[in-house]
Amino acid sequence: MDLIAKTAAFIREKFASEGSGHDWAHIERVWHMARRLATHTPGADLQVTELAALLHDIADWKFHGGDYEAGPAAARAWLLSQGAAEEFIQRVETIIREVSFKGLGVATPVSSIEGALVQDADRLDAIGAIGVARAFAYGGHKGRLLHDPAIPPVTHADFASYQQNVSPTLNHFYEKLLYLHERLHTDAAREVAVGRQRYMEEFVAQFLAEWDGER
Numbered sequence: 001m002d003l004i005a006k007t008a009a010f011i012r013e014k015f016a017s018e019g020s021g022h023d024w025a026h027i028e029r030v031w032h033m034a035r036r037l038a039t040h041t042p043g044a045d046l047q048v049t050e051l052a053a054l055l056h057d058i059a060d061w062k063f064h065g066g067d068y069e070a071g072p073a074a075a076r077a078w079l080l081s082q083g084a085a086e087e088f089i090q091r092v093e094t095i096i097r098e099v100s101f102k103g104l105g106v107a108t109p110v111s112s113i114e115g116a117l118v119q120d121a122d123r124l125d126a127i128g129a130i131g132v133a134r135a136f137a138y139g140g141h142k143g144r145l146l147h148d149p150a151i152p153p154v155t156h157a158d159f160a161s162y163q164q165n166v167s168p169t170l171n172h173f174y175e176k177l178l179y180l181h182e183r184l185h186t187d188a189a190r191e192v193a194v195g196r197q198r199y200m201e202e203f204v205a206q207f208l209a210e211w212d213g214e215r
């Protein structure tokens with residue numbers, strides 16, 4: 001088995017019983033989407049893209065007490081165990097370090113084409129119908145309210161305040177999801193985002209109308 005197939009099997013096993021929307025199916029979608037975006041992006045290293053996509057949520061800070069280095073460290077340990085070269089490991093670590101959203105007021109630049117592809121693929125999976133489902137799965141997992149009109153959304157100016165956020169799930173649309181389409185790096189991802197964005201905006205409008213008993 002090559003390293004990509006082995007990594008896919010390892011992550012699939014590790015995420016077999018995940019219920020917060022960061023499950024193997026999420027990772028598999030991000031992997032396949034990153035690969036698809038790579039085919040439209042000249043110069044992208046497919047192996048780095050695929051491995052970083054497979055490993056991007058290996059130890060997400062949201063589930064590791066806010067430890068932002070847990071992901072890169074876990075990816076490093078796995079790749080070392082597979083005999084990967086140091087330079088290669090560092091490229092994957094950097095992508096994982098850069099991938100996550102850190103608050104609406106915080107820029108999340110990427111330093112490589114492969115990082116752009118993985119970040120775009122991950123963000124595409126946070127919008128559209130699946131994005132809606134994942135947001136409420138995550139909110140339920142954390143015991144959040146669906147919505148509370150008395151609690152306004154917040155524009156998080158730094159990562160620390162974003163990490164401490166406990167807003168109702170509907171606020172998450174205004175704190176992140178509705179703005180992701182403006183922050184994509186590649187044309188291929190922007191193309192996919194159009195329909196997903198339209199669907200998500202329609203969902204929020206319908207939700208609020210039903211909440212107010214209007215529809």
Ligand code: ADP
Pocket residue numbers: 021022057060099100101122125126131134135136138139165167168169172177
């Ligand atoms: P990132 O780390 O960049 O946010 P992930 O792949 O870890 O990307 O996925 C984040 C997923 O978790 C998204 O689908 C998002 O909607 C959901 N999520 C994260 N924080 C919240 C929150 N506060 N409320 C609802 N959903 C959330």
Ligand code: NI
Pocket residue numbers: 026030056057122
């Ligand atoms: Ni992810």
